[in-house]
Amino acid sequence: xxxxxxxxxxxxxxxxxxxxxxxxxxxxxxxxxxxxxxxxxxxxxxxxxxxxxxxxxxxxxxxxxxxxxxxxxxxxxxxxxxxxxxxxxxxxxxxxxxxxxxxxxxxxxxxxxxxxxxxxxxxxxxxxxxxxxxxxxxxxxxxxxxxxxxxxxxxxxxxxxxxxxxxxxxxxxxxxxxxxxxxxxxxxxxxxxxxxxxxxxxxxxxxxxxxxxxxxxxxxxxxxxxxxxxxxxxxxxxxxxxxxxxxxxxxxxxxxxxxxxxxxxxxxxxxxxxxxxxxx
Amino acid sequence: xxxxxxxxxxxxxxxxxxxxxxxxxxxxxxxxxxxxxxxxxxxxxxxxxxxxxxxxxxxxxxxxxxxxxxxxxxxxxxxxxxxxxxxxxxxxxxxxxxxxxxxxxxxxxxxxxxxxxxxxxxxxxxxxxxxxxxxxxxxxxxxxxxxxxxxxxxxxxxxxxxxxxxxxxxxxxxxxxxxxxxxxxxxxxxxxxxxxxxxxxxxxxxxxxxxxxxxxxxxxxxxxxxxxxxxxxxxxxxxxxxxxxxxxxxxxxxxxxxxxxxxxxxxxxxxxxxxxxxxxxxxxxxxxxxxxxxxxxxxxxxxxxxxxxxxxxxxxxxxxxxxxxxxxxxxxxxxxxxxxxxxxxxxxxxxxxxxxxxxxxxxxxxxxxxxxxxxxxxxxxxxxxxxxxxxxxxxxxxxxxxxxxxxxxxxxxxxxxxxxxxxxxxxxxxxxxxxxxxxxxxxxxxxxxxxxxxxxxxxxxxxxxxxxxxxxxxxxxxxxxxxxxxxxxxxxxxxxxxxxxxxxxxxxxxxxxxxxxxxxxxxxxxxxxxxxxxxxxxxxxxxxxxxxxxxxxxxxxxxxxxxxxxxxxxxxxxxxxxxxxxxxxxxxxxxxxxxxxxxxxxxxxxx
Numbered sequence: 001x002x003x004x005x006x007x008x009x010x011x012x013x014x015x016x017x018x019x020x021x022x023x024x025x026x027x028x029x030x031x032x033x034x035x036x037x038x039x040x041x042x043x044x045x046x047x048x049x050x051x052x053x054x055x056x057x058x059x060x061x062x063x064x065x066x067x068x069x070x071x072x073x074x075x076x077x078x079x080x081x082x083x084x085x086x087x088x089x090x091x092x093x094x095x096x097x098x099x100x101x102x103x104x105x106x107x108x109x110x111x112x113x114x115x116x117x118x119x120x121x122x123x124x125x126x127x128x129x130x131x132x133x134x135x136x137x138x139x140x141x142x143x144x145x146x147x148x149x150x151x152x153x154x155x156x157x158x159x160x161x162x163x164x165x166x167x168x169x170x171x172x173x174x175x176x177x178x179x180x181x182x183x184x185x186x187x188x189x190x191x192x193x194x195x196x197x198x199x200x201x202x203x204x205x206x207x208x209x210x211x212x213x214x215x216x217x218x219x220x221x222x223x224x225x226x227x228x229x230x231x232x233x234x235x236x237x238x239x240x241x242x243x244x245x246x247x248x249x250x251x252x253x254x255x256x257x258x259x260x261x262x263x264x265x266x267x268x269x270x271x272x273x274x275x276x277x278x279x280x
Numbered sequence: 281x282x283x284x285x286x287x288x289x290x291x292x293x294x295x296x297x298x299x300x301x302x303x304x305x306x307x308x309x310x311x312x313x314x315x316x317x318x319x320x321x322x323x324x325x326x327x328x329x330x331x332x333x334x335x336x337x338x339x340x341x342x343x344x345x346x347x348x349x350x351x352x353x354x355x356x357x358x359x360x361x362x363x364x365x366x367x368x369x370x371x372x373x374x375x376x377x378x379x380x381x382x383x384x385x386x387x388x389x390x391x392x393x394x395x396x397x398x399x400x401x402x403x404x405x406x407x408x409x410x411x412x413x414x415x416x417x418x419x420x421x422x423x424x425x426x427x428x429x430x431x432x433x434x435x436x437x438x439x440x441x442x443x444x445x446x447x448x449x450x451x452x453x454x455x456x457x458x459x460x461x462x463x464x465x466x467x468x469x470x471x472x473x474x475x476x477x478x479x480x481x482x483x484x485x486x487x488x489x490x491x492x493x494x495x496x497x498x499x500x501x502x503x504x505x506x507x508x509x510x511x512x513x514x515x516x517x518x519x520x521x522x523x524x525x526x527x528x529x530x531x532x533x534x535x536x537x538x539x540x541x542x543x544x545x546x547x548x549x550x551x552x553x554x555x556x557x558x559x560x561x562x563x564x565x566x567x568x569x570x571x572x573x574x575x576x577x578x579x580x581x582x583x584x585x586x587x588x589x590x591x592x593x594x595x596x597x598x599x600x601x602x603x604x605x606x607x608x609x610x611x612x613x614x615x616x617x618x619x620x621x622x623x624x625x626x627x628x629x630x631x632x633x634x635x636x637x638x639x640x641x642x643x644x645x646x647x648x649x650x651x652x653x654x655x656x657x658x659x660x661x662x663x664x665x666x667x668x669x670x671x672x673x674x675x676x677x678x679x680x681x682x683x684x685x686x687x688x689x690x691x692x693x694x695x696x697x698x699x700x701x702x703x704x705x706x707x708x709x710x711x712x713x714x715x716x717x718x719x720x721x722x723x724x725x726x727x728x729x730x731x732x733x734x735x736x737x738x739x740x741x742x743x744x745x746x747x748x749x750x751x752x753x754x755x756x757x758x759x760x761x762x763x764x765x766x767x768x769x770x771x772x773x774x775x776x777x778x779x780x781x782x783x784x785x786x787x788x789x790x791x792x793x794x795x796x797x798x799x800x801x802x803x804x805x806x807x808x809x810x811x812x813x814x815x816x817x818x819x820x821x822x823x824x825x826x827x828x829x830x831x832x833x834x835x836x837x838x839x840x841x842x843x844x845x846x847x848x849x850x851x852x853x854x855x856x857x858x859x860x861x862x863x864x865x866x867x868x869x870x871x872x873x874x875x876x877x878x879x880x881x882x883x884x885x886x887x
Contacts, residue, residue: 073800075803076806
């Protein structure tokens with residue numbers, strides 16, 4: 001026999017359902033009020049719902065309960081409900097957040113919880129926005145271009161310390177909350193001239209990748225509009241993955257742009273050292 | 281409202297349904313072969329369930345322990361699957377996984393590193409040597425992002441937030457699919473010479489699951505209704521460690537990596553109960569003392585693995601046993617403790633945060649638990665289905681010409697129980713194979729024609745819930761009842777009487793689904809979507825229940841209280857279901873072909 005035979009439990013109920021049902025009965029309940037933005041293509045208004053909630057619930061749980069019992073057609077985008085896919089981005093009490101990682105107990109219990117769609121993108125329905133612009137922007141960034149493999153078996157050698165920095169950027173779950181909060185996009189609508197913090201992080205991950213050989217600095221300066229970012233760090237504050245977007249990604253990229261295009265002394269040094277090499 | 285109006289028709293050589301790891305890898309390969317490829321996904325690109333995979337991908341590269349090679353990986357996979365695996369798939373998987381992982385590095389993936397700069401590999405349940413290439417505990421995100429970013433430069437035509445309603449056929453052969461776009465609710469006809477199904481699993485048929493909303497068995501059900509055979513549907517993996525408290529997070533996955541890094545399971549009395557029962561076929565490889573187990577997790581090559589790293593089916597049942605015996609944790613699970621390693625490591629807190637960052641984050645944010653200081657409470661959660669579309673091991677083609685399947689929705693590689701880490705490697709090995717062979721099939725077979733009557737009928741059926749807008753019941757209530765039925769009656773511990781109840785209940789749930797109504801309009805309407813998912817959930821639930829009833833023994837992920845032992849009579853065939861002429865589900869026993877000598881020799885050697 002390969003496994004223990006679980007001792008007989010309550011019939012008609014899975015062992016865990018049985019053990020946990022008893023616990024569920026002891027969980028604390030409360031009625032909370034939610035103001036959810038309902039409407040289409042930018043037109044709409046808040047609709048208020050009262051909903052019974054249980055301790056430990058996150059905002060997305062409440063939205064699901066409301067959809068299941070009061071508003072079947074409430075449009076909401078979500079996938080994993082575990083903070084890993086970045087689908088359920090919204091503005092909760094005015095703050096850009098993931099609905100699945102925002103606990104109700106962290107929000108003022110005396111006031112209704114307001115839930116709105118992200119405002120930096122075209123509105124579709126209720127809590128859903130059209131984020132397709134982000135996917136188009138990504139295509140415009142030069143792709144990963146590795147150096148030839150280091151070993152005959154086609155593999156590379158990299159030290160952990162050399163990949164740490166890029167691994168931070170690759171934690172990004174593409175929730176686009178940083179794009180939502182960026183005033184260049186949100187208030188000034190410069191979607192044509194500026195790729196936004198998400199894609200500056202993406203470009204930084206490629207530029208600082210130990211194996212990459214492409215040069216994205218000229219395009220960052222021109223087409224991607226890195227100069228438009230004036231380092232207010234709002235993006236860093238809202239990142240659910242705690243990526244230090246401004247300090248670790250954007251500022252180093254800005255420095256590269258400066259080094260390559262705007263540094264007369266650096267240029268002289270380069271010319272001088274080149275001459276020295278040629279002569280020496 | 282319920283009259284289909286227009287059909288936008290899109291033509292591709294190869295249509296890939298599903299954009300997780302398997303679908304993306306298939307699409308990349310088909311495009312590399314020169315095919316015009318369409319990639320359809322229910323969500324936005326990069327959001328598929330693959331992002332939730334945590335621990336890593338298994339590939340016998342031998343970077344950490346040079347005793348590892350494909351033969352050990354092959355033997356481990358078959359032992360874990362209790363020898364019901366498609367041995368050809370297990371062989372290809374073990375041989376090709378290293379190449380597929382290295383290829384990802386060339387596409388930009390950044391795995392954690394060994395001291396000499398190679399890809400680091402970690403321990404996982406059922407793998408004899410450290411074998412899982414990983415990035416902290418977010419390996420799935422790295423995989424999907426790498427494939428997504430590589431794929432967008434391959435000229436793939438990506439159809440985001442599009443859901444397939446039915447597969448279309450031209451005679452016996454596959455001809456495409458009818459789908460609808462979520463944003464506008466409009467129908468779209470895809471005409472394709474070959475279709476690759478890569479839709480993932482079925483977790484949403486259960487109440488407690490680690491799976492995202494998309495996991496409604498679409499690929500299983502659509503393929504079945506198109507005439508393809510499904511196999512091994514009774515084998516579902518209940519992952520031993522899901523969150524259990526607070527109630528709203530129940531089921532969310534806690535990676536096996538916690539145990540790989542030295543985490544231990546304890547009951548209410550603080551006892552490491554996993555030492556109580558070690559299956560005979562793993563005795564030789566399992567440590568008898570906590571000390572030896574700890575040394576194993578720290579890379580001591582002479583130590584044997586701790587019993588916490590036995591296969592998932594066994595660990596899950598041991599946990600159930602503790603809870604049923606009244607030795608569980610306060611919220612009906614057991615304790616998973618990684619904080620204890622501070623007795624062994626000076627910088628334990630930092631080490632845990634570095635190795636398991638998302639677990640730290642997840643417990644801190646959702647449960648208010650600091651895993652570097654306190655134990656977690658965990659219990660089993662519906663995680664993975666070993667069963668799926670029956671495919672040819674080499675080409676991944678189903679029993680329907682032109683219809684391919686790969687990843688979780690295909691069957692064969694994992695047999696009765698999947699080893700952790702063998703899923704991500706499955707996606708890339710067989711995703712590539714499916715894409716390659718679908719492109720070849722498209723090239724060597726002529727054009728197809730679309731049966732417009734079939735399209736009309738399917739579209740009318742899809743719109744029917746709107747005609748019942750006044751109906752008393754909505755789709756959510758039916759879905760919930762279905763999830764409870766499966767959880768309570770066809771869950772981790774099964775018995776004849778309960779499964780008979782389930783089968784009957786599924787019949788009446790089908791009636792309820794046929795009567796459920798949907799309010800609102802067609803634009804981005806989750807209620808409508810839920811109504812459309814019900815068909816697929818009901819089909820897979822019936823297949824699971826029927827196969828589970830017939831397998832009168834306990835093996836791998838399938839445990840029968842009324843037949844608690846393994847029975848050699850059930851070791852020689854797979855249960856297969858297919859749609860009969862009268863539309864009812866027909867079950868048959870398909871013998872497992874004898875293993876060729878060179879593979880049998882490997883199994884014998886690794887015993």
